[in-house]
Structure formats: structure tokens, C-alpha cells
Amino acid sequence: MFRTGQFLILVLTALFPAVQASASESGQRLEIAGPVSAQIIRVIDGDTLLVAARPWPQQTMEVYVRLRGIDAPELKSSCASTRDAGKQAREALADLTRDQTEIQLSHISGDKYFGRVLADISFGDGRNPAQEMLLAGYVVPYEGGRKAMGCASSVW
Template identity: 75%
Template sequence: MEVYVRLRGIDAPELKSACSATRDAGRQARDALASLTVGRGPIQLTHISGDKYFGRVVADMHLSDGRNPAQEMLSAGYVTPYDGGRKPKTCSNSW
């Protein structure tokens, strides 16, 4: 089974945004997540629940070394904290 997973507690820039700066930031966030996970051993998802959008789940992710990629990406500035509320619709280089 293949399923899309939203990492709990973070909001990444949208790859399909009308704003080119947001799309660029989204690609950087995607690449950062790939560098944290690809070829690094098993990934564990915990606290899995349904998302408000069909076909996706929300989960905490942990790498085999115990690190949490969501926290790593927050610390590096690739994503912002997200609590499930409405996201601002702006085009800026603030990511």
C-alpha cells in the first residue's frame, strides 16, 4: 500500500504554489527531507491518524538513529510550525 504522509507539526512550502519563491522553497524542503531519509535505514511512523484531506495520514516520523526529520527541518528553517489552523496565503521569500 502506498499512502501520502503529512509530518505532524510542520508546514512546508507548497510545490504547486502560484508563487515562484514558494515553489523554490518547497523544492528545497523536499530535497532536505530526502537528504535526511534516503538510504538511512528504516523509518518509523508513530501516532498515525487521518488527515483532513482524503488519502493522506498525519504521523510523527523517526529515523533509525532516533532523529525526528520534522524537528530537523524546523531547526534548519525549511518549514514552519503548524497546528492545523488556516495557513496564510502570501508570496514571499520568508521561508
């Protein structure tokens, strides 16, 4: 059974075969340039949103989107300080997105675990919530790979 993220990539790949061919020929991960319009349904945590994306006319799909380039503290961490920082990050992202009726997803690809997509997000006024979260200190830069684990290694 397909997950929403897998389905989105499959459908977009079928609609845009040039993207599929160029990605497979180069051996790179598939990426859809976008933009894809979406509405925020809810904030999941400090680096993930659930959105209603509209990749083509009269079609809407719900998909979890991780904000590219950042990592937020985990809400389910074994460390109380990390959990608290995660709650603050989630609230900060909720505040940033509260009045945003329309967002744009771009540079869309499968996430590391492919239960969601990874994308750059921009508001109608051009602001990037990932950059704002970074500047405010709620998240750290992240480009994939392993994360530090345990309370002693926590940056929060």
C-alpha cells in the same frame, strides 16, 4: 472507493477496536499509537512521504504520510519564491531520508483532507526528520488550521 489513508485507518480500527471505542467515546479524532514500521518509497514534498507501511505481519501498503507538526512551502504556489523554497525543502527532506532503510510511524491519524495520514516519524537512530527540518529553517511549525495565502503573506 477508499483511499489508502482511509483504508489504513479502517483496517487498523478493525484490528484494534479499543482504539476505535475510546476515540468515539471521547469525541476525539481517531489515532493509532504505533509504532508502524515503514520504508520510504519517495519524498513527495518538504512535509510528505510516500511509504510502504507494514501495519501487521506479511502485509504492506503504500500510503502518503504527512510529517506531523510542520508545514513546507508549496511546490505549486503562485509565488516563485515559495516554489523555490518548496524545492529546497523537498531536497532537504530527500537528503535527510536518503540512507534510512527503516522508519517508524507513530501517533497516526487521518490528515485534514484524508488523502494521506498524519504521523510522527522517527529514524532507526531516534532522530525526527520534522524537527530537523524545522531547526534547519526549511519548514515552519504547523498544528492544523488555515494557512496564510498569497505572496505577501509568505514566510518563505
